[in-house]
Amino acid sequence: MIKRMFIFIILALLAIIFFNLASNYSESSSLSKLGHYYVEKGPQEIGAPNLVTAIVVTYRGLDTLGEVTVLFISAAGVGLLLRRTRRRPPDEPTQHQQSQKQRSKKIISTHKAASEIVETATELLLPMIILFGIYVFMNGHLSPGGGFQGGAIIASGTMFLLLALPESHLSRLMIAITESLSGFSYVVVGVLGVMLAGGFLDNRFMSLGTYGELFSAGAIPLIYTFVGLKVGFELSAVLDRFRQEDNSEDSGSV
Amino acid sequence: MNILNDFPISLIVLCSGFALMLLGLWGMLTQRNIIRIIIGFSLMDTGIHMVMVSIGYVTGGTAPIINDAVPMNDAVNMVVDPVPSALVLTAIVIGLGVTAVMLSFAVRIHKTHKTLMIDKLTESKW
Secondary structure: OHHHHHHHHHHHHHHHHHHHHHHOOOOEOOOOHHHHHHHHHHHHHHOOOEHHHHHHHHHOHHHHHHHHHHHHHHHHHHHHHOOOOOOOOOOOOOHHHHHHHHHHHHHHHHOOOOOHHHHHHHHHHHHHHHHHHHHHHHOOOOOOOOHHHHHHHHHHHHHHHHHHOOOOOOOHHHHHHHHHHHHHHHHHHHHHHHHHOOOOOOHHHOOOOOOOOOOOOOOHHHHHHHHHHHHHHHHHHHHHHHHHHHHHHHOOOO | OHHHHHOOHHHHHHHHHHHHHHHHHHHHHHOOEHHHHHHHHHHHHHHHHHHHHHHOOEOOOEOOEOOOOOOHHHHHHOEOOHHHHHHHHHHHHHHHHHHHHHHHHHHHHHHHHOOOEHHHOOOOOO
């Protein structure tokens, strides 16, 4: 009861704070100084029409590197928490139990075969979803979208694959190599910015190109491609971990 | 129209964000099921994102992307603040990572204790 009272009091106090904040709120009619600077100077300095991308990739590029690192650590944490435990349970299963287990495993592996329609639709749709993800992260400097959004779309393609064809196997080595290589290349591009241009993750060591073209805005398409690949494969690995957890739960501790 | 002028769109988004934050915090504090606590966290996260986006809104502003409709030399008067949008992008990704780790903890707890109710996880109490 006292606990409930505490929770109620805390929420009421927070509600009062929020109410005061909201009642004193007035919609701003002009940009903040920082936003004004970015909007005014961004297109010329960075060459990217999408100003959010200009901020995320270059002006606040270090934050984005940190963000990618946080995502990497969380993916690693999921992998650590959901790893298969190799050691056997202390009570060795008897012959009878084992055969039962095998039988139940057989049932699980056979009763969920996807129908022909699902399989064909997956083969047709999956390349398009992946292609759309690539389009979104390649055009991150021109239109709404970017590395994280494109990566999320690629991961949704993986989700689709895992739902439609549960038997499909993702190569964990391939995922790890692609992810590490793109993360490494991201940092290398950042360091190239230090050596050839103004600072870490400066995109101007490559020519800015024609404003509004696909290959423009210096290194932004390159950086967002690496970010998109990294995020896409990382989230795919997380999904794969959860899927395998599900399978091992079903068929006992194999 | 008059009512819309009294309550600008960003104020509505701000209040919804605050409401979601309170709701999520309430869920995190009162629920005993781990999955529900995680849902509460997600609600609070979404509320925070909405508050941040609404703070960046400028009256009549459009998306901060320069194109034919938003010419470069007049963009300063036409777009919303891009800084909170960029921050929210970061916050969404980090929220996703945190949620994934929490869910895998939940899977792990369910595997070892066969329960998701935090009242039954008594071994770590001191």
